[in-house]
Amino acid sequence: MSLRAKRISSLSCRFNQPIKPRNAIIPGYPSRIISTSASRELPFSSRFAILPCVYKSRFRHFSYLCPSSMGSMGHSNPTRLSSKEDYATFVSKFDTFLLDCDGSSSLRARLMIGVLWAGDRVLPNVRETLTYLRNQKKQIIFVTNNSMKSRRAYVQKFKKLNIQATEEEIFGSSYAAAIYIARVLKLSKDKKVYILGERGVEEELEAENVSYAGGTDPEDRKEFTEEDYEKIKPDESVGAVLCGLDQHISYKKISKAFTYLRQEPTVEFIATNTDSTYPTHGTFFPGAGATTTAALEYATKRKATVCGKPSQTMMDAIFAKYELNRERTCMVGDRLNTDIQFGIQGELGGTLLVLTGVSTLEDCEREEIYPQYVTEGFGDFAVLD
Numbered sequence: 192m193s194l195r196a197k198r199i200s201s202l203s204c205r206f207n208q209p210i211k212p213r214n215a216i217i218p219g220y221p222s223r224i225i226s227t228s229a230s231r232e233l234p235f236s237s238r239f240a241i242l243p244c245v246y247k248s249r250f251r252h253f254s255y256l257c258p259s260s261m262g263s264m265g266h267s268n269p270t271r272l273s274s275k276e277d278y279a280t281f282v283s284k285f286d287t288f289l290l291d292c293d294g295s296s297s298l299r300a301r302l303m304i305g306v307l308w309a310g311d312r313v314l315p316n317v318r319e320t321l322t323y324l325r326n327q328k329k330q331i332i333f334v335t336n337n338s339m340k341s342r343r344a345y346v347q348k349f350k351k352l353n354i355q356a357t358e359e360e361i362f363g364s365s366y367a368a369a370i371y372i373a374r375v376l377k378l379s380k381d382k383k384v385y386i387l388g389e390r391g392v393e394e395e396l397e398a399e400n401v402s403y404a405g406g407t408d409p410e411d412r413k414e415f416t417e418e419d420y421e422k423i424k425p426d427e428s429v430g431a432v433l434c435g436l437d438q439h440i441s442y443k444k445i446s447k448a449f450t451y452l453r454q455e456p457t458v459e460f461i462a463t464n465t466d467s468t469y470p471t472h473g474t475f476f477p478g479a480g481a482t483t484t485a486a487l488e489y490a491t492k493r494k495a496t497v498c499g500k501p502s503q504t505m506m507d508a509i510f511a512k513y514e515l516n517r518e519r520t521c522m523v524g525d526r527l528n529t530d531i532q533f534g535i536q537g538e539l540g541g542t543l544l545v546l547t548g549v550s551t552l553e554d555c556e557r558e559e560i561y562p563q564y565v566t567e568g569f570g571d572f573a574v575l576d
């Protein structure tokens with residue numbers, strides 16, 4: 192038996208289902224032709240260009256797999272969903288689905304990474320699955336760590352992708368941070384938040400009537416000058432520093448935040464999320480956790496309070512807002528160390544890993560984080576429709 196065959200056989204045992212390699216389209220790479228329904232999601236001109244597209248996880252999980260050790264978090268033997276009965280039983284167990292959503296794609300790199308969409312393309316049968324779940328009276332909450340977009344901006348994104356969603360159903364890390372600052376910390380009205388982040392963070396703070404500085408202020412995006420050594424001083428009106436993904440990060444902003452975090456009385460240190468990477472355009476860029484938060488934690492020797500997945504600060508905020516039954520709530524995501532860990536630590540009734548995203552089956556072993564269920568893609572539930 193070849194090494195590759197052994198790995199597939201080993202994986203098949205582990206996940207209770209036979210796993211067959213896909214037909215190779217690109218020589219040397221097992222891959223999958225996007226179904227007719229998937230092709231309908233794309234502009235006509237793109238349909239043929241995307242044909243050799245491979246889901247990252249789907250070729251990676253054939254490449255190196257050695258399932259062996261017991262996991263330290265979650266179910267070390269996840270149930271693999273594949274038949275209609277599997278999906279029906281799974282759906283019947285839950286009333287609420289917390290869905291991760293963001294993803295990225297690149298025609299050039301032939302990659303689609305995500306749960307609901309990849310870049311501007313809805314993944315195959317996702318709309319049908321969402322419609323089915325809504326018809327079954329299931330509650331859907333979109334939970335995202337992307338702090339750059341507010342709930343309002345997400346509604347526009349959903350609209351553009353022709354996916355039904357209301358602001359009430361969206362829970363982002365910038366919203367979680369705003370809730371935490373306004374309703375948990377109850378930041379005094381005479382204090383403001385200094386932001387390292389984008390417009391999404393500002394919008395959510397505005398919605399909670401929290402005043403802020405920094406963020407998209409053009410002054411803070413300017414080059415650092417000699418005068419700034421004199422100008423940047425502690426500011427008593429700053430009550431918290433909030434770090435998100437900031438695409439205009441500057442030495443001036445970092446210096447201001449650093450100065451505020453060192454002053455007395457103590458200024459709160461909060462992060463929207465600590466994702467190490469930001470998947471976009473079919474590849475990865477540094478995430479909020481690897482840039483703004485990491486720099487300030489290192490410089491100040493302080494630890495930020497994290498509001499995004501997998502932090503339970505976000506879970507507590509979700510449960511406070513929606514009053515859910517924990518046992519009948521399932522977290523669905525594509526990333527083990529955010530989505531799945533979030534669901535496990537939150538002691539939800541279930542966690543489902545979809546293999547169209549960041550994490551692969553071999554990552555379960557490597558990260559020792561195991562979902563309760565695994566499926567190829569979120570669109571697979573459309574088989575029930």
Ligand SMILES: [Mg+2]
Nearest residue numbers: 291293525526
């Ligand atoms: Mg994701």
